[in-house]
Amino acid sequence: MNITAKMVKELREKTGAGMMDCKKALQQTEGDIDKAIDYLRENGIAKASKKADRIAAEGAAYVEVDNNTAVLLEVNCETDFVTKNDMFKELLAELGKHIVKEQPANVEEALQQKLHGDGETVETFINEAVAKIGEKISLRRFTVYNKTDNDVFGAYLHMGGNIGVLSVLEGTNDEQLAKDIAMHVAAAKPKYVSRDAVSEEETNHEREILKAQALNEGKPENIVEKMVEGRLNKFFEEICLLDQSFVKDPDQKVKKYVADKGATVKSFVRYEVGEGLEKREENFAEEVMSQINKK
Template structure:
């Protein structure tokens, strides 16, 4: 058996763009012959998939799944929004969700390196899907919540997976109430459960901004403090789930709605596809001109 060194693996990675474990496996299979290892990766479709890895994957879909004890919300990214309608992509997302529920990894790295099938890691499974579907695909993030006997999980998917929400209520088993709250979270996008959860540094920063606004308006110093109190309270009610007017009945707050059902909000997670990611904007004219110059 050939002695496969780290330098050989590094060289093959640089030539093909494939992952470290894939390169090592290729070298082992071809007894360290570099050209054969490259062919091996190409034949397996791994090198082809790796070349797609530098493409911006800011589309895709969110998904929510659950069993008796846990629930998970996740985001899987791809290059175009069309892929969310692809059966193979949807099956991939569902398989990843079930894998996360089964293994309950602590972080993304652990999730990708764990076996989704016998002898196949989640990352390797995704790489195979890249070759089949033809787009760069990645598991971007996930959040797993534990359920108890006195809790209810609300799951809501909006716009074919564009937004995915998971809500856990304590003190009730009424999943319909939990789903109502999940729908509200999808629509209004609160940042915190209650105003008491707002980070002190963020609160201080907002107060500073509001103070400067009031002073710039030329308000007398003796009434600025009261103005700030009112504006700060309004800002807190806008970002805090419990204080927000309930979308299905704006006459009451979300806090009042869950209290009517003898429940409290334990947690919520809201994922929106591509939020925070830099999206590639194609310039069709430049693309055509570049091809003309090549010809």
């Protein structure tokens, strides 16, 4: 039987399961929607989809390195407790290995790719873990870096993966130096490698704010411009890695510390788990009352 896109869409809306899972279910049941729903439930996939509206803002960052390719990824779940689960840790490792090997362009592409080259997609693999663990789990984001033999990756996971950093240093094979830079990024939270990476728009916006602040403080206009440039340097020190004082040696800037070792920082990425996501606000009294009212 020919499985149409309309049939797949209908089953997906009813179960919340992934597109490829819905197509497979319809193929297995010769296009019978009700039987396809049962098929998905029996395989734990529809069960997973019922958790789709839950808040998953906990989780872990993870780094996988394979020769000259590395990935930093973030996988979210509902509770911090799940991140200690061996199955969740295996999920992180499998996703890391897959993404490093296949290097998908984005999460959507990654989810539809075959895992291990067999018939199971990454999305199905995650949904199977959801069914077993009992919480909503999602691959939120990842960044893949490639390097040459003359460069080095620095990987650092803080607090079991609550913060993850991946750095790339050029002109060195000093893994400890690269890791130290990653640790610095975890602690200092820079947004850019250098001033060159800051857009003119962002710089001008900050300059206008600093100018208004100085004028509101009653500073004479003839010295405001000089004050603004001084404060702008402080702004760059907050957001630019190379301008920051190195956490392991505060008397030196990161730029000098790295340069003295014959290296340069090419790039970095920093993930803090759950940043920008809505956090669950637990209210156990309300939860208990809602359960009582159901009875």
